[in-house]
Amino acid sequence: MTTPTTPAAPAPAAADTPPPVGRPSRRGRVLTIVGAVLAGICVAQLAQQGLAELTATTETTTESVPAAAVVEIVADGSVTVLATTGDTVEVERRTRALWRTPDSSTEQGDDRVVVRHTCGWRFIGTCRTSTSVRLPEGTDLVVRTSDGDVDAEGAFAAATVRTSSGHVTVVGARGAVTARSSDGSVTVSNVGGAVQARTSSGRVEIIGASGAVAARSSDGDVMVRDAGGGVEARTSSGRVEVDGAGGTTSARSSDGAVLVAGVDGDVSAVTSSGRVTVHGTGAPVALDMSTSSGRQTVDAPTDPGASRSVTIRSSDGDVSYLGPRG
Numbered sequence: 646m647t648t649p650t651t652p653a654a655p656a657p658a659a660a661d662t663p664p665p666v667g668r669p670s671r672r673g674r675v676l677t678i679v680g681a682v683l684a685g686i687c688v689a690q691l692a693q694q695g696l697a698e699l700t701a702t703t704e705t706t707t708e709s710v711p712a713a714a715v716v717e718i719v720a721d722g723s724v725t726v727l728a729t730t731g732d733t734v735e736v737e738r739r740t741r742a743l744w745r746t747p748d749s750s751t752e753q754g755d756d757r758v759v760v761r762h763t764c765g766w767r768f769i770g771t772c773r774t775s776t777s778v779r780l781p782e783g784t785d786l787v788v789r790t791s792d793g794d795v796d797a798e799g800a801f802a803a804a805t806v807r808t809s810s811g812h813v814t815v816v817g818a819r820g821a822v823t824a825r826s827s828d829g830s831v832t833v834s835n836v837g838g839a840v841q842a843r844t845s846s847g848r849v850e851i852i853g854a855s856g857a858v859a860a861r862s863s864d865g866d867v868m869v870r871d872a873g874g875g876v877e878a879r880t881s882s883g884r885v886e887v888d889g890a891g892g893t894t895s896a897r898s899s900d901g902a903v904l905v906a907g908v909d910g911d912v913s914a915v916t917s918s919g920r921v922t923v924h925g926t927g928a929p930v931a932l933d934m935s936t937s938s939g940r941q942t943v944d945a946p947t948d949p950g951a952s953r954s955v956t957i958r959s960s961d962g963d964v965s966y967l968g969p970r971g
Contacts, residue, residue: 702741702742702743703739703740703741704739704740704741704742705737705738705739705740706737706738706740706749707735707736707737707738708735708736708751709733709734709735709736710733710734710736710751710753710758711732711733711734711753712731712732712733712734712758712780712781712784713734713753713756713757713758713784714756714757714784714785715756715757715758715784715785715786715787716734716757716758716760716778716780716784716785716786716787717757717758717759717760717787717788717789718759718760718762718776718778718786718787718788718789718790719759719760719761719762719763719789719790720760720761720762720763720774720776720788720789720790720791720793721747721762721763721764721772721774721790721791721792721793722762722764722773722774722775722776722790722792722793723775723776723790723793723794723795723796723811724775724776724777724778724788724790724793724794724795724796724797725775725776725777725778725795725796725797726777726778726779726780726786726788726795726796726797726798726799727777727778727779727780727797727798727799728779728780728781728782728783728784728786728798728799728800728801728817729779729780729781729782729799730781730782731779731781732781733781734758734760734778734779734780734781735778735779735780736751736760736776736777736778737776737777737778738762738774738775738776739774739775739776739777740762740772740773740774741771741772741773741774742764742770742771742772742773743770743771743772747762747763747764747765747772747774748761748762748763748764748765749761749762749763760776760778762774762776763791775793782799782800782801783800783801783802783819784801784802785801785802785803785804786801786802786803786804786805786806786818787804787805787806788804788805788806788807788808789807789808790807790808790809790811791808791809791810792808792809792810792811793808793810793811794808794811794812794813794814794829795807795808795811795812795813795814796814797814797815797816797818798814798815798816798817799816799817799818800817800818800819801817801818801819801820802818802819802820803818803819803820803821803822803838804818804820804821804822804823804824805822805823806822806823806824806825807823807824807825807826808825808826808827808829809826809827809828810826810827810828810829811826811828811829812826812829812830812831812832812847813825813826813829813830813831813832813844814832814833815832815833815834815836816833816834816835816836817834817835817836818836818837818838819836819837819838820836820837820838821836821838821839821840821841821856822836822838822839822840822841822842822854823840823841823842824840824841824842824843825842825843825844826843826844826845826847827844827845827846828844828845828846828847829844829846829847830844830847830848830849830850830865831843831844831847831848831849831850832849832850832851832852833850833851833852833854834850834851834852834853835852835853836853836854836855837855837856838854838855838856839854839856839857839858839874840854840856840857840858840859840860840872841858841859842858842859842860842861843859843860843861843862844861844862844863844865845862845863845864846862846863846864846865847862847864847865848862848865848866848867848868848883849861849862849865849866849867849868849880850867850868850869851868851869851870851872852868852870852871853870853871854871854872854873854874855873855874856872856873856874857872857873857874857875857876857892858872858874858875858876858877858878858890859876859877860876860877860878860879861877861878861879861880862879862880862881862883863880863881863882864880864881864882864883865880865882865883866880866883866884866885866886866901867879867880867883867884867885867886868884868885868886868887868888869886869887869888869889869890870887870888870889871888871889872887872889872890872891873891874890874891874892875890875891875892875893875894875910876890876892876894876895876896876908877894877895878894878895878896878897879895879896879897879898880897880898880899880901881898881899881900882898882899882900882901883898883900883901884898884901884902884903884904884919885897885898885901885902885903885904885916886903886904886905887904887905887906887908888904888905888906888907888970889906889907889908890907890908890909890910891909891910892909892910893910893911893912894908894910894911894912894913895912895913896912896913896914896915897913897914897915897916898915898916898917898919899916899917899918900916900917900918900919901916901918901919902916902919902920902921902922902962903915903916903919903920903921903922904921904922904923905922905923905924906923906924906969906970907924907926907969907970908926909926910953911953911954911955912930912954912955912956913955913956914955914956914957914958915956915957915958915959916958916959916960916962917959917960917961918959918960918961918962919959919961919962920939920959920962920963920964920965921936921957921958921959921962921963921964921965922964922965922967923955923957923965923966923967924945924967924968924969924970925945925946925955925966925967925968925969926969927945927946927968927969928946928951928953929946929947929948929951930945930946930947930948930951930953930954930955930966931947931948931949931950931951931953931954931955932947932954932955932957932966933954933955933956933957934955934956934957934958934964934966935957935958935964936958936959936960936961936962936963936964937959937960937961938960938961938962939959939961939962939963939964940963940964941963941964941965942963942964942965942966942967943965943966944965944966944967944968945966945967945968947966
C-alpha cells in the first residue's frame, strides 16, 4: 500500500528589510548644529527681552535752554512739539530702559538748538524713548525720528518732519512744511505755505495750505482740500481726491478712483483702474476725456477754444465731467 505524500509547505516569505539608514553628511550635521545654536540664541534673546521689559525703569528729565532760530530734534521714539509764546526751549525726555543708557544731549550754537534723545544699539536690554518740546512761535522746526509718531502743532516759521515708522501730524505752521514717513499716515492742516507730504505706506491728507501742494503715497489714499496753489496728488494704490486748488492740478492713481473739484486752473485726472470724476467751476473748458472700458458722461460747459483744459483718463472705469460740486 502506497502512503500518500503531503506536499511541503512553502517557505515563509522573507520580511521586508528596511533600507539601511545612512549617516547624515558632514554638511547636514553642521547645518543642524548651526540651526540649534541660532534657535538657542533667539530663545535667550526673547527671554532677556521679556525680563528687561518686566524690570525696566522709567525716568523723566526736563531742561530749559534759550531760544534759537532753528530747533532740531533727533530721536528714536515718539516726538511731540508745541509752538507757544515765550523765549525758551523747554525739553522733556522720557525713557524706559534697562542695561542701556540713551544718548541724550542738547547742543547750542550758530542760532540753532539740537535736541537728541536716542537709544543707539539695541541688541542687549531694552530702551524706549519719547520727547516733548515746547518752543517759541516763529521757530524753524526740524524733526528726525527712526521709530515713532511725530505731532507738531503751532505757528512754526517752517517745519521739516520725518519718521521711518510712525504717523506724522503737522498743524498750524506759518510757512512751508515737508512731512514724510516710510510707514505711516501723514496729515498736514492749516499751514501758511507750500506743502510736500509723502509716505511709502499710509494715507496722506492735506487740509488748508496757502501754497502749492505735492502729496504722494505708494500705498494709500491721498486727499487734498483747500490748497491756495497748484496740486500734485498721486498714489500707486488707493483713492485720490482734490477739492479746492488755486492752480494747475494733477491727480493720478495707478489703482483707484480719482475725484477732482473746485480747481482754478488746468486739470489732469488719470487712473489705470477706477472711476474718474471731475467737477468744473461752471466756466467752459477744453475737454479731453476717454476710457478704455466704461461710460462717458459730460454734464458741464465745454469749448475747444477755452483757456482752461481738463484731461480725464481711465483704462478701466467710468469717466465724468460734471458741473460744480454741491
